[in-house]
Amino acid sequence: MVTMTHTTTNAAHVAGEATLDRISWIRLSSVTLPLTTPVSDAKVLTGRQKPMTEVAFLFVELETEQGHEGIGFSYSKRAGGPGQFAHAREIAGSLLGEDPSDIGRIWTKLAWAGASVGRSGLAIQAIAAYDVALWDLKARRAGLPLAKLLGAHRDSVRCYNTSGGFLHTPTGQVLDNAAASLANGIGGIKIKVGNPDHKEDLRRLTAVRERVGDDAPLMVDANQQWDRPTARRMGRAMEEFGLVWIEEPLDAYDAQGHAALAASLDTPIATGEMLASVAEHWELIRHHAADVIQPDAPRIGGITQFLKLAALAEHHHLQLAPHFAMEIHLHLAAAYPIEPWVEHFDWLEPLFNERLTISDGRMHVPSRPGLGITLTDQARAWTRATHEAGKRR
Known part of the structure; x- marks a missing residue:
């Protein structure tokens, strides 16, 4: 060192x-x-x-x-x-x-x-x-907890798990991870898609939907790996699964492509995590390119910039689902007027002495002052x- x-x-x-x-x-x-x-x-x-x-x-x-x-x-x-x-x-x-x-x-x-x-x-x-x-x-x-300092609209936020559904994980394990997450009080499940074999994505998604049931909130994330025609075909094929959203179907900077896709599908389109400023997110908003905006406070300059973006998003009646870093984003989501989602990742737990409480599909704002974290x-x-x-x- x-x-x-x-x-x-x-x-x-x-x-x-x-x-x-x-x-x-x-x-x-x-x-x-x-x-x-x-x-x-x-x-x-x-x-x-x-x-x-x-x-x-x-x-x-x-x-x-x-x-x-x-x-x-x-x-x-x-x-x-x-x-x-x-x-x-x-x-x-x-x-x-x-x-x-x-x-x-x-x-x-x-x-x-x-x-x-x-x-x-x-x-x-x-x-x-x-x-x-x-x-x-x-x-x-x-x-005060940061959420309370900002002015919370709620003391808990709907949460969904991502870390159990990556493409390196065999389908059987993804199914077990999804069931375990729901049993542990997490509210929704997101799985990764974007396999070169598109039929494999649909088989995997079918298996997860059958395992978690029709009522469990379910999302998919293509991580920008589809072109416009593929995104349209896959979006139409996935309509039957009743998804909460399809995430990053196209390149993160393709605002017009996302807008056309959002207009053509019933399933909401979510994107924004890879953008690195409020100005870049504004391109999504003004093109009506997302139903769900997914900013990442550490990527766009911190909480000060996130609050500016949140005000723009609320003005345009967008849903909010911040990306990663739940230790920060729980507080910011709790202060957003429209009911949001927060992403559950357990990867960061070794870094902090504290744990966030999850129950009944929601992540709870801690009573500890500030972010409520200390380094291990x-x-x-x-x-x-x-x-x-x-x-x-």
């Missing part, structure tokens, strides 16, 4: 009497989470990616002069983790001396610090970890690099 310490003085904005606290210490950690089993979806079967064996996380821990703390994270699958860490390290000093309550202004400052690398993608994902930590700190300081000793052991700025109390 490489440990780097750096102290930077920062010309923060001139404080008024409302500034009661300042950020005094920051620690970044690059943590690599190994996956027990290599994971494959349609992108692997089409030869575009290799099986996923690990997930890289960027953790940010903050402390203020008054002793308030916050933690946030971003992540990258397959590639990009070291790049996120490098960019976060470059801009860390920009936060020192700032009022942690001024989250929107700090986000803009960090974006301008790396303006030459753009307002989407890796650089914005590095900023996301800071942004999440600032919101966590704000809620902790208030003594195992997470510390998986740390590959750290960087500190400022001075801890």
Whole structure:
């Protein structure tokens, strides 16, 4: 593990009497989470990616002069983790001396610090970890779960499982995983599709529907691997299964193709997880390309940006189903006015001391302040690099 310490003085904005606290210490950690089993979806079967064996996380821990703390994270699958860490390290000093309550202004400052690398993608994902930590700190300081600080519309959110239905998993095991998830209180099941043999997708889907019954919420995810004609044919073939949605049937940036598909099918179309800014999601919204929008807060710049997108989505009466990172997205979904879904993945559990409660098809907002998470000793052991700025109390 490489440990780097750096102290930077920062010309923060001139404080008024409302500034009661300042950020005094920051620690970044690059943590690599190994996956027990290599994971494959349609992108692997089409030869575009290799099986996923690990997930890289960027953790940010903050402390203020008054002793308030916050933690946030971003992540990258397959590639990009070291790049996120490098960019976060470059801009860390920009936060020192700032009022942690001024989250929107700090986000803009960090974006301008790396303006030459753009307002989407890796650089914005590095900023996301800071942004999440600032919101966590704000809620902790208030003594409230983040959902309550934002203004919750509900104390629990419908949840569905994805991790049991990947294409590398034999059909028999997918059926057992689905039954176990429902028995454990999870509300819906999503399975991966996009096999080169489309008939295999339909056989697999038929088997799952028969196993879970007609009333269980069921979704499919093609991970962008169909072209437009294939998506139309498969969408029509899947209408009979009463799916909650068909996810990412087309390339993530094909807004017009998604719009045409959404208009032609009764089954809702869901997409958005691979987009890396609010502006990119706006293309989906203005083209009427999705019935269900699936933003990922760490990918689009954090909670500040997610809230902007959520307001746009609500205005257009869209359903919301945030992607991955349930530890963050549970709180954000709970604050969305239209009944949402949150995605259950157990992959991140080794990183956190706490567990989320699931029952009766719903994931429950914890009573713990902030996000309600703390890092495990195992997470510390998986740390590959750290960087500190400022001075801890």
